[in-house]
Amino acid sequence: xxxxxxxxxxxxxxxxxxxxxxxxxxxxxxxxxxxxxxxxxxxxxxxxxxxxxxxxxxxxxxxxxxxxxxxxxxxxxxxxxxxxxxxxxxxxxxxxxxxxxxxxxxxxxxxxxxxxxxxxxxxxxxxxxxxxxxxxxxxxxxxxxxxxx
Amino acid sequence: xxxxxxxxxxxxxxxxxxxxxxxxxxxxxxxxxxxxxxxxxxxxxxxxxxxxxxxxxxxxxxxxxxxxxxxxxxxxxxxxxxxxxxxxxxxxxxxxxxxxxxxxxxxxxxxxxxxxxxxxxxxxxxxxxxxxxxxxxxxxxxxxxxxxxxxxxxxxxxxxxxxxxxxxxxxxxxxxxxxxxxxxxxxxxxxxxxxxxxxxxxxxxxxxxxxxxxxxxxxxxxxxxxxxxxxxxxxxxxxxxxxxxxxxxxxxxxxxxxxxxxxxxxxxxxxxxxxxxxxxxxxxxxxxxxxxxxxxxxxxxxxxxxxxxxxxxxxxxxxxxxxxxxxxxxxxxxxxxxxxxxxxxxxxxxxxxxxxxxxxxxxxxxxxxxxxxxxxxxxxxxxxxxxxxxxxxxxxxxxxxxxxxxxxxxxxxxxxxxxxxxxxxxxxxxxxxxxxxxxxxxxxxxxxxxxxxxxxxxxxxxxxxxxxxxxxxxxxxxxxxxxxxxxxxxxxxxxxx
Numbered sequence: 001x002x003x004x005x006x007x008x009x010x011x012x013x014x015x016x017x018x019x020x021x022x023x024x025x026x027x028x029x030x031x032x033x034x035x036x037x038x039x040x041x042x043x044x045x046x047x048x049x050x051x052x053x054x055x056x057x058x059x060x061x062x063x064x065x066x067x068x069x070x071x072x073x074x075x076x077x078x079x080x081x082x083x084x085x086x087x088x089x090x091x092x093x094x095x096x097x098x099x100x101x102x103x104x105x106x107x108x109x110x111x112x113x114x115x116x117x118x119x120x121x122x123x124x125x126x127x128x129x130x131x132x133x134x135x136x137x138x139x140x141x142x143x144x145x146x147x148x149x
Numbered sequence: 150x151x152x153x154x155x156x157x158x159x160x161x162x163x164x165x166x167x168x169x170x171x172x173x174x175x176x177x178x179x180x181x182x183x184x185x186x187x188x189x190x191x192x193x194x195x196x197x198x199x200x201x202x203x204x205x206x207x208x209x210x211x212x213x214x215x216x217x218x219x220x221x222x223x224x225x226x227x228x229x230x231x232x233x234x235x236x237x238x239x240x241x242x243x244x245x246x247x248x249x250x251x252x253x254x255x256x257x258x259x260x261x262x263x264x265x266x267x268x269x270x271x272x273x274x275x276x277x278x279x280x281x282x283x284x285x286x287x288x289x290x291x292x293x294x295x296x297x298x299x300x301x302x303x304x305x306x307x308x309x310x311x312x313x314x315x316x317x318x319x320x321x322x323x324x325x326x327x328x329x330x331x332x333x334x335x336x337x338x339x340x341x342x343x344x345x346x347x348x349x350x351x352x353x354x355x356x357x358x359x360x361x362x363x364x365x366x367x368x369x370x371x372x373x374x375x376x377x378x379x380x381x382x383x384x385x386x387x388x389x390x391x392x393x394x395x396x397x398x399x400x401x402x403x404x405x406x407x408x409x410x411x412x413x414x415x416x417x418x419x420x421x422x423x424x425x426x427x428x429x430x431x432x433x434x435x436x437x438x439x440x441x442x443x444x445x446x447x448x449x450x451x452x453x454x455x456x457x458x459x460x461x462x463x464x465x466x467x468x469x470x471x472x473x474x475x476x477x478x479x480x481x482x483x484x485x486x487x488x489x490x491x492x493x494x495x496x497x498x499x500x501x502x503x504x505x506x507x508x509x510x511x512x513x514x515x516x517x518x519x520x521x522x523x524x525x526x527x528x529x530x531x532x533x534x535x536x537x538x539x540x541x542x543x544x545x546x547x548x549x550x551x552x553x554x555x556x557x558x559x560x561x562x563x564x565x566x567x568x569x570x571x572x573x574x575x576x577x578x579x580x581x582x583x584x585x586x587x588x589x590x591x592x593x594x595x596x597x598x599x600x601x602x603x604x605x606x607x608x609x610x611x612x613x614x615x616x617x618x619x620x621x622x623x624x625x626x627x628x629x630x631x632x633x634x635x636x637x638x639x640x641x642x643x644x645x646x
Contacts, residue, residue, distance in 0.1 A: 052159045053212055057167075058236040065163050067190065090236070102162045102190065111162065111191035118166035122174065122235065 003144045004113055005076045008033050010136035014079035014097065019050070022085045023064050026077035026099040035075040035101060042070040042101065054088025059127065062087030063118075065100035074110035075101045076117060078130070078139060096130055116147045150181040150246055153196050153204040153221075157188040157211035158231045165189035168210045168234035175238035188216055195369070196220075202277065206249040208241060210234035219284050219366075222532070225249050279560065284366030285359045285397055286559045287534050292358055293552060294541040296351030299344045301548035301595075307341025309592035309599065314338035315345050321588060355552065356380045356393035359559065363394065367401025371408065371421060375400035375429035379437050386442035387482045394559065395441060400433045445482065464504070464581045471505065472512035472577025472613070476569040479516055480552040488513070492590050503586035507600060510549050511585070511610045512577040514593050516569035517546030517553030518610070519617025526618065530625040535560065546614075549593030557621075564624040572617020579609035 009029045016022035023046055030036040045066035049055070055063045062085060077099040084093035098121065102114055120126045126146060133139050154172050158164035169185040176183035184204075186196045188211075198220075201207075207226040209215050210233070227245045234241050303311050313320040315338045317327020328337040334346050357380035364376025379396030386392065407425055416424065474487035491502070491509035524531050524539030531539065538556040545553025558565045585606035589596040597603050 049160055053232075055163070057232060063163050063167075065160060067160055067162065100163055102160075108191060111189070114162045115166040115187065115189060115191040118163045119170035121163075122167050122170040 001109060001113075002035075002073050002075075003140075004074060004117065004147050005078060005140045005143050006033055007137045007140045009035075009075065009077040010139045011077070011079040012136055012139070014081040014085075015083065016081065016085055019062065019064065019085050019087050020047070022062075022079060022081065022097055023099055026079050026097065027101075029077050030071075030075055030099070030101055033075075035072055036068075036070050037072060038070040042066065042068045045070070046099070056087030056089030056094055058089055058091045059124075060084070060093070060095045061089070061121065061127070062094035062097045063100060063121065064097070065102070067102040067104050069104040071101040071103045073103060074113050076143065077101070078143065080131070096127060113147055117143070120146045150179075150242075150249060151203055151205045152176060152181055152183040152208055152242070152245060153201050153206075154183060154185045154208040155188055155196075155211060155215050155218075156185060156231060156234065157213050157215055159213055161189035162191075164212070164231045164235065166191075168231045168238075171235045171238035172208065172210065172241070175242050179239065179242055181242065198277075206245045208234070208245050210241070219280070219287055222280060222283065225251075281363050281366040281398070281401065282394070282559050283532070283534070285361075285363035285394075286556050288362040288365075289355055289359045289559075290534060290538050290541075290556050292351050292354050293538070293545070293556060296348040296355070297541065297545040297548070297550045297553055299348030299351065300550060301544055301593075303341045303343075303345035303348060304548060304592045304595045306344065307339055309589035309596040311338060311341050311345045312591055315342045315349075320590070352552065353384070355555070356384050359555075360393040360397035360400065363397025364400035364404065367398070368404035368408070371404045371425050371429070372397075372401045374426040375403060375433040378430050379433040382434060382437040382442070386437065386445055387485070388437075388441065388445045391478055391481055392437075392441065392445060396433065396437055399436060400429060403429045403432050465578045467505070468508040468512075468577035468579070468581030469574040470577070471509050472515075472573035472575070473570045475509060475512040475551060475577070476516045476554075476573035476617075477566065479554045479558060479569075484513070484551060503588055503601070504581060504584060506590060507585040507587035507606055508577045508580040510587055510589075510591070510593065511580045511606060512573040512613065513551040514546050514549050514610055515573045515576045515613040515617055516551055516558075517542035518614040519546075519569055519572045520554050520557045520565070520621060521546060522614055522618040523621045527622050527626070530622065531557075532560070547594040549591055561625070564628070565621060568620030568624055569617045571620050572613040572615075574613075575616045576609045576613025579612055580606055583609060585609065 011025060011029065014022060014025060016025060024043060027036060027039050027042055031039045036042045045068040046064050049066045050064060055065065057063065064087070079097040081095050081097060084095050085097060086093040100114060100117070103110055129142055130139060133142060156165045156168040165187050166189060169187045172185055173183055184196055184200050186193060201220055204224065207221045207224045209218070209226060209228045210231045212231045225248045227241060227248050229241050307314065310320045310323070310325065313325040315328055315334055317325055328334040328342070331346065334342045357377045360380025360383060361373050361377035364372030376397045379400045380393045383392030383396045404425060407428055412420060471487045471491070474483045477483045487509055491506045521539045521542035524536050528536060535557060542553040554565070554569055583602055583605035585603065586601035587599065589599050597607070600606055
């Protein structure tokens with residue numbers, strides 16, 4: 001199984017008007033890395049999940065996500081948006097955006113690594129590190145290290 | 150504070166785990182202990198039954214239905230959206246703390262009702278037993294409702310002779326050949342017959358489902374196979390729903406014992422699929438067939454002989470006795486003995502048999518009606534599931550489907566069964582005293598036009614319904630109001646903990 005995130009799946013200056021545009025930018029990075037086979041299918045699945053309930057969380061976090069048949073392996077695309085994008089959190093728009101892609105038929109190891117990622121997202125220190133790191137490679141390395149730990 | 154929590158979200162890959170982490174962090178910070186069951190896509194490790202039993206409070210952080218939430222019934226519970234648990238876990242735990250403090254007096258009723266020798270252990274087993282029974286009952290209720298209403302509708306459509314039209318027999322001097330096969334029912338008995346058959350099939354699942362899910366409540370999925378098989382055997386040996394309860398408890402206990410035996414790793418993978426089902430089904434099946442089956446059929450034979458010898462006795466006493474029997478096990482063997490006795494009397498002709506039939510039918514209608522009335526009069530004494538069963542029980546009772554009372558009796562047999570026996574005895578005695586008579590073997594209120602002295606017959610049903618309902622309310626209220634000093638004890642325990 002490939003690592004959760006690669007350098008190419010990190011966008012440090014994500015510019016997008018709304019969450020659909022932000023998710024599309026990140027989804028295309030996943031497609032370019034071979035993690036998503038059909039961007040439109042995947043985007044439709046993410047939108048369906050967003051419609052059930054907004055995925056924005058307090059503290060500037062957006063975690064759009066879906067299980068989709070267009071996903072080949074558990075993957076994360078990470079975007080940092082200084083201009084912020086609204087994901088429906090009660091305290092305002094998000095500057096840290098985590099697009100989580102889970103394979104529809106994913107085995108336990110895929111789901112376990114995503115569960116581990118979700119648990120890390122709760123921690124303030126993890127969020128602060130993601131805000132302060134300056135390079136995409138460092139961000140990817142930090143996430144993979146934290147999730148593997 | 151000891152907390153158990155369940156987290157659950159629509160996709161099961163993100164919020165479920167974030168909420169779990171947030172709650173665990175907040176509990177650590179507050180010095181509480183917590184165990185979280187994440188009902189997400191990464192598979193779920195279920196909370197151990199002991200852990201749930203020991204918990205002070207339950208936190209459900211879920212945007213979708215919590216699986217198997219009946220495990221937590223009776224515990225103080227805080228329910229929040231999953232995002233609330235992520236964003237403000239500490240506040241959720243504070244709410245749990247106040248919920249726990251305010252609901253302490255609610256639970257200890259059974260504790261003080263038992264002798265003070267080992268009060269904690271006794272209360273633990275009593276409430277667990279009730280939870281196991283409630284698990285079985287909650288899965289059985291939909292079968293009761295679907296089957297009972299189908300049968301009632303079939304009587305409305307096709308009249309009281311529908312049972313004979315499907316199964317064959319003599320009714321009102323007319324001989325019905327019955328359907329030659331299940332696919333021929335529509336041609337033989339029409340759409341009413343078809344509905345009657347479907348309802349009957351749903352009813353045939355009551356005891357297996359009850360037994361299977363009692364065992365499921367005790368031993369989880371592993372309990373299902375021996376429980377269902379034990380329940381089917383209980384039906385075959387005419388042990389009725391009481392036999393089903395025995396089978397379910399037996400199956401759950403057997404599986405729990407098997408799981409205690411340490412096994413080598415090579416075998417452990419095969420345990421849930423082959424080893425446990427095979428051994429538990431064998432043990433439960435052998436016990437049900439060889440140990441429990443014979444005494445039950447012996448008791449049945451004895452009761453039948455005794456009843457036949459008694460038929461010359463005082464009519465009112467006979468009516469009261471048949472009433473007691475109709476309510477005793479609600480469609481089980483004793484009920485069937487009384488019913489068969491009445492139908493046999495009907496077949497022999499003469500007004501005497503018709504009077505017994507009317508008394509038996511009226512008495513059989515009372516248990517569901519009495520409980521339905523009780524759920525309306527005193528809602529607070531019943532669980533949500535019971536109140537829903539109460540709504541269905543009106544129609545079931547009116548249709549002479551005594552089984553409508555089973556959900557209540559299975560959950561609280563010691564209070565419910567004596568109460569409905571009292572109500573049915575009153576009805577049986579009155580119906581005999583009023584000399585009401587019925588030429589129809591079944592049909593309840595839908596065949597009232599066929600009955601002799603039918604206004605008095607209805608009066609006898611109403612009287613028994615009121616008596617049964619009053620008894621249930623009195624017995625259940627007694628339990629709630631007795632333990633006045635108990636909260637003090639419990640608060641001290643909490644303070645010491």
